[in-house]
Amino acid sequence: MSPYIVILSTGSELTAGRSVDTNSGWIANQLFELGWKVKKFITLPDDPKLILSELQSLQSLAKETPVLAIMTGGLGPTEDDYTLETVLKLTGKTSYSVEKAKLRLTKIYESRGKEYKDILPSVFRQTFVPEGCKTLDNSVGIAVGFIETIGEKSHLVCMPGVPSEMTEMFKRRLVPELKKLYPRENLHQKTKWLWNIGESLFQNDFIEPNRDEFFQEAEWGVTANRGYIKCIFQSTNETLLSTIIQRLEDTYPKIISDDVFQFVHEQLLKEKLTISVAESCTGGLLGKKLTEQPGSSSYFIGGFLTYSNEMKSNLLGIPMETINTYGAVSEEVARAMVDGLCRKTGTDFGISITGIAGPEGGSPEKPVGTVCIGIREPNGNISVHRYLFPGNRESIRENASNTALFLVYQSFKN
Amino acid sequence: MSPYIVILSTGSELTAGRSVDTNSGWIANQLFELGWKVKKFITLPDDPKLILSELQSLQSLAKETPVLAIMTGGLGPTEDDYTLETVLKLTGKTSYSVEKAKLRLTKIYESRGKEYKDILPSVFRQTFVPEGCKTLDNSVGIAVGFIETIGEKSHLVCMPGVPSEMTEMFKRRLVPELKKLYPRENLHQKTKWLWNIGESLFQNDFIEPNRDEFFQEAEWGVTANRGYIKCIFQSTNETLLSTIIQRLEDTYPKIISDDVFQFVHEQLLKEKLTISVAESCTGGLLGKKLTEQPGSSSYFIGGFLTYSNEMKSNLLGIPMETINTYGAVSEEVARAMVDGLCRKTGTDFGISITGIAGPEGGSPEKPVGTVCIGIREPNGNISVHRYLFPGNRESIRENASNTALFLVYQSFKN
Structure with a gap:
């Protein structure tokens, strides 16, 4: 049987709207992939009374049905981090410092210099957890996570709110524990x-x-x-x-x-092929996407940001006449861009993007969202694709960069 | 006295993590600027039982303290929209169709053609509100919002979940009502x-x-x-x-x-100055950031993504000897990059970034996170800054790009 799942995030920056909670959705999505549905998200400010009262409600609920509460935030070093204190009040337990985490913290702070070393004692609290709980190591940051029991088949998981720390802890440490605590048919x-x-x-x-x-x-x-x-x-x-x-x-x-980002990364590595880009309206976004994964330097060698027409002409050797005749956003210019690009870089793949990201610059023939993408394949073939992407400036730029990667995917598949 | 404020959003796509709730944070931010602090966000799936039970809790709470609950979502035309039904169950009231909204809906649907006219009766429910409540007109979409009383000085506000409709309704209709319901000093x-x-x-x-x-x-x-x-x-x-x-x-x-992104954008426009970039470890992220705002083509002309050493040498004219002697991540190479860049582009500002984004490639002298940023100012001065940024690959790249913009900000200020 699935537990009643609640995701609880704490942080006054969240309830003040200064920061968007992406943790809860991410966790819900991961749980969905494990076959579990979430009943409720709760977000609270850094207020120990409100947090305690919420945890007490969950503890009461656990008397009726198995509850799994996953909480993020409030494990940091500052005075407005109340998670541990509140959990101790809830259970009446004491806490202790995890030796391994303490050593790690000391090493990190000492390497940062004197002013950090001086405040070291004030940040040790991040290494404390309730006695007798299951600890969750933090391999990215400092605060230690833990799983506390709050009733029969009911658990409260506490993890740091920093997304990079939380996601790593969730995948590596928490998921194996959850599978033990709530076994279910293989999905x-x-x-x-x-x-x-x-x-x-x-x-x-x-x-x-x-x-x-x-x-x-x-x-x-x-x-x-x-x-x-x-x-x-x-x-x-x-x-x-x-x-x-x-x-x-x-x-x-x-x-x-399939997952285009992963596939393109792996395939470029495997086939030892190289790629370069010539970007106009995306301004570097495609290059950024191509270099997100460690090891991308094996295939991505670089490229050109040709935002202005002069740069298209000077750097990629496109005749100004071509630009003036067909317009900077045209199949002809996209073709010339990717052709010029690969002549300069000599890579196996080349991609060019030119488009109208808006909100200004559209026309009846070429409305905002018009994007031309050129791709040069390892066999030397060049093809150009024209799209009309929906949404605002950000959306059009994201669409264009993602679709460019889909074209590389398709080239591998064909 | 401020009410106890709760923001409630409904939608199974939210609790499954398929979609991120940006409404709650936006509302909280608006309320924060009005001087109100939110006590809690709650997100629920489209499940009428869970929603009713939550509203009943709020109604109980309202017996002790003034409560303001602001709810978004569930006012649409489809079978999984339960807000009105649930509110009627809570209060025991009946509902009626707002004549003005009904006429508006009819006009919109009739203008869309026969297939829309045919489904008109099925979408009328969006024009219904509880009797005796304060209605909130929707000037963007169709569903009518409303304010229901749930206790002494306690109110439940229901608004559509579509952000463009909600934000307009909030600013134009709700804020004036809130100021009347809960008057307070200017913040x-x-x-x-x-x-x-x-x-x-x-x-x-x-x-x-x-x-x-x-x-x-x-x-x-x-x-x-x-x-x-x-x-x-x-x-x-x-x-x-x-x-x-x-x-x-x-x-x-x-x-x-101040806000560096906004300031740099405005100042470049105002002083009619141009900028170009030469990026290594950020792979295009700085260019992407510089082109996020409409109108950036007035100052951003483009740049070079020189991810490999060959590209640094071929495109920016850096002697391979310099790279081999000092290493690709060094003050010397950052300086040569920005110098070569501005010789090629002729822009007023130039920025170069070279660093170790990791997770591999670090050394004792140059650990992961080491980034050198070169800046050429309009007066021709070049300066180079070396940093050690914390965090993972993504974090280091974001840090480097943001800090590069801060250097431009500082150049304007000095």
Whole structure:
């Protein structure tokens, strides 16, 4: 049986709206992939009374049903970090300092110089956890996480609020513990990406017609992103899952993919191919995406940000006449950009992007959202693709960069 | 007296982590600027039982203290929109259709053609509100918002979940009502940024020593970001606020700034100056940041992504000897990069970034996080700054790009 799951985040910066809580959604998403649904998110300011009262409610609820409460934040070194103190009040326990964490903290602070060394005693509290609880090591930051029991089959998990620390702790330390605490039937999951299609259209064209056949015994979920939707299917019946994916591939042969970012990264490494970019409207976003993964220096050698027409002409050797005749946002210029790029860099793949990110600069023939992407493949072929992306400036730039990577994916697949 | 404020958002896409709730934070931020603090955010799936039970808790709480609950979502036309139904159950009232909204909806749907006209009856429910409540017109979409009384000085506000509809309704319709329902004194606010300083150090060095003098009559809050912390101060006493800012400037003369992104954008436009970039470890992130604002094409002309040493040498004319002698991540190479850059582009400002974003590639002399940033100012001066940024790959790249913009800010200020 699944526990009643609540995700609790604390931080006055959240309830003041100065910062957006991305932790709760991320955790819910991870739990969904494990087959669990969340009943409630709660966000509280750094106020020990409010936090304690909420934890007491959860403790009461745990008398009726198994509860899993996952809490983030409030484990830091400052006076407004109340999580440990509140949990101790709740359980009546004492706390102790985790020796390993204390040594690690000392080493880190000493390496930062004297002013940090001086405040060391005031930050040791981050290494304390309630006695007798299960600890969760922090391999990114300092604060130690822990799992406390709050009733029969009921647990309170406390993790730091810093996303990079929390996500690492969740995946490496917490998930194995959760699987022990709440064992369940093995759930299979498959994920596919569909490009440049809306969520409602997908639901209408794929989910509805297949509802009776597939979705009595399987769950589905969609995450909409810039340029693609991620479709997640889950079932304990693995054969059914394969049938669903086959139907999906038959329905959308041209726009379906796996995780493009991961695939392109791995394939470039594996085939020892190189890539370079020439970006106009995205201003560097594609290059940034191509260098997100460690090891990207094996394939990404660099590129040109040609935001102005002069830069397109000077750096990539595009005749001003071409730009003036067809416009900077045109198939012709995208082709010339990627051609000039690969002549300069000599890479196997080349990508060029030129478009109108808006909000100004649109025209009836080329409205805001018009983007031309050129791709040069390792065999020397150049093709150019024109799109009209929806949304605002940020959305159009994200769409364009993601779609460019999809074109590299397709080139590998064909 | 301020009410106990709760923000409630509903939507199964939120609790499954497929979509991030930006409404609650936005509302909290607006309320914070009006001088109100939010006690709690709650997010629930589209489950009428869970929603009703939460509203009943709020109704009970309202017997003890004035409550203001602001709820978004669940007012749409589909079967999983439960807000109105749940509120009617809570109060035992009936509902009626707001005539003005009904006429508006009919006009909009009729203009969209036959298939929309046919489904018109099924969407009328969006025009219904509880009898006797205060209605909130929707000038962007269709669903009508409302304010229901749930106890003495206690109110439940229901608004649509679509951000563009909600924000417009909040600002135009709700704020005037709130000011009538909960009158209070005028609050002033000032924000400053501090660079490359941790939150705990700031609290130790500034808040603690000034607590008695300043923070009995003023509120403070800190948002930590990559490279900077944003410090917000609020008070009804405007003179006190100016004194606090003056003390802050005296304490941190070298690392204080206003909103760097906005300032750099406006100043480049105003002084008609141009800028270009040469990025290594950030892979395009700085260019992306410089082109986030519409109108950036007036000053950002482009740049070079020189990820590999060959690109640094070929595109920017840096002798391979310099790279081999000092290493690609060095003050010498950062200087040669920005010098080569501005020779090629002829811009007023030039920025170069070269660093070790990790997780591999660090050494005892140059650990992961070492970043050298070169800046060429309009007067031709070149300076190079070396940093050791904390965190993971993403964090180091964000830090480096933000700090580069801070250097431009400082150049303008000096």
